[in-house]
Amino acid sequence: MSTANAILTVRGLRKYFPIKGGILGRTVKNVHAVDGVNLEVFEGETLGVVGESGCGKSTTARLLMHLIEPDEGALYFDGKLVGSPELPLKDYRRQVQMVFQDSYSSLNPRLTIEDNIAFGAKVHGTPAREALERTHDLLNRVGLDPVRFAGRYPHELSGGQRQRVNIARALALRPRVIILDEAVSALDKSVEAQVLNLLADLKEEFGLTYVFISHDLNVVRFVSDRVMVMYLGQVAEIGDADALYADPLHPYSRALLSSMPSMDPDNRTMEPALTGDPPNPIDPPSGCRFHTRCPVVSPICSGAEPALTQRAAKHLVACHAHDPASGYSAPSPKEAAE
């Protein structure tokens, strides 16, 4: 795959969270939150990210933002190594912004909405008056009338109103990349539509690139050029949104996509597509991490880890079933049904 127009490139990203124990508080175990992620985000695209709760989406996002240090791996922006003399962290941070999943945690409870939004821009040197004008313009654009909302405090807003303040705050710095972590999940469908339309307009206006993390599979399909499916700290599959939705290659992606709620009151879902519990990220399964729940598991799957490999045009998947050389043998239909 060409990396010519990759705005963000991630190589071998790994993050373990230590769990301390014993009287000495030594690290006894690690949560394998992100475990060997390679990824390109192309300039001007929207990359959708989906996957099980706890599979490492937010951790990946925080690593991309450089809010936490990776244990291993490197991050390049415009081909320059982030944190090197060529691209110091401070310069990088202005260009990449994030809307956090938890709408409370990223707002200062003692500042008004207006000050919360203008704060970052002022820190980065925008004159106060200009920062304020931009803030009011942004509040209008996310559908919150500044006359009513600018002077309020975060706890005086509903969940969806707070999330829109967060979107305005991220936009205030005019970044080139915005990482949106469940940014619209707290909104009703009509406000969500307004915000998604706004994001599309801004993308066009400023040539923005988005990384869009969400549990709403309909929304991800609609906004994304490409979609990445994660499972237990790793990339299971990545490809063009339409191709991936039409023909998911990884068995986990298939289970995920067939778990979408029925929209027909006379035809409700009777059985979940995926049962069993997600494995423990402290001690992930050997071989393919999905083998403990995979409906088409074969003996090879618990032994060898499948590599993320291109299997169709611009479509990569990490699964032995798609690798003719892996020694994978499909279970008979009877076994698969069990």
Add this chain to the structure above:
Amino acid sequence: MTAPFLSIKNLGVTFTGGTRPVRAVNDVSLDIAEGEAVALIGESGSGKSVTMRAVMRLNPEKRSKLDGQILVGGRDVMGMNARQLSSFRGGEAAMIFQEPLLALDPVYSLGDQIVESIRRHETVSRDAARARALELFEQVRIPSAKSRLDNYPHEMSGGMRQRAMIALALACRPKLLLADEPTTALDATVQIQVLLLLRELQRELGLSILFVTHDIGAAIEVADRIAVMYAGQIVEQASARDLIRSPRHPYTLGLLKSRAHDAMVKGTKLDAIPGAPPDLANLPAGCPFAPRCFLADAGCKAGPIAMQDLGPGHQARCRRLDQTALQDVG
């Protein structure tokens, strides 16, 4: 017909802490029968959470004013004193939230929290309470329930934590379960498991469920009836089937049309309802949706709009419903 288990009549909630009073809930009436599940959907900021919190009396008492009436199992919630309230909360009625980490205590194991909750409401031995905790974990289908009782909240995955919170909510055999966006933070595979669980509990325990969501698919999976809120009011309610197939209030029509769905062409604009909701501190005299409504006329702005009956269990708060009978929502 038997009396509804939850009966909300003309509920009003006004926040009085700011410079001007905010009318967050305005004349809401809603009944839920025993064993019935009702989903509350609608605009962000329209008063769904505040309505739900009013049923538990969880809005800040000093900075808000309640009017109307709330009956749960025939008991008047607004008249309860502190002692009655604390046995009511977690006893007859229990609530679950979007973010279980905020509701669970991080320093106690889940088992201990459930035991604690049971013993706060009933005089039973520690062992008996522990046995009930195990039963509850099995009921909400937590795998290896026995060893999981000793887990702390942070040691569980998001979906398991949500189930543990449901188990905690069920600890004292409530008859009414209030759920505020219980699956918003979950991925689709876990969401459907939790929705199916709620449906089973409704059937097996005869629970009445009031459940807030933005996900219309989730509402359809669980709810017998759906109520739609806008600017502090219920603007339409009907059986799930009628609401999805033949919505009549202009706001409901707009809400259903604005969804991104699989038939959509990428790059097209979503059909958002233009404009913004009214200022709850300065509500208009007439229909609060009028400034955004494609059917609004002078009469809509003149005064309050009454709820109209459209058929069995189907009502909408609009004076031009004759105009919406044939709307196509795609």
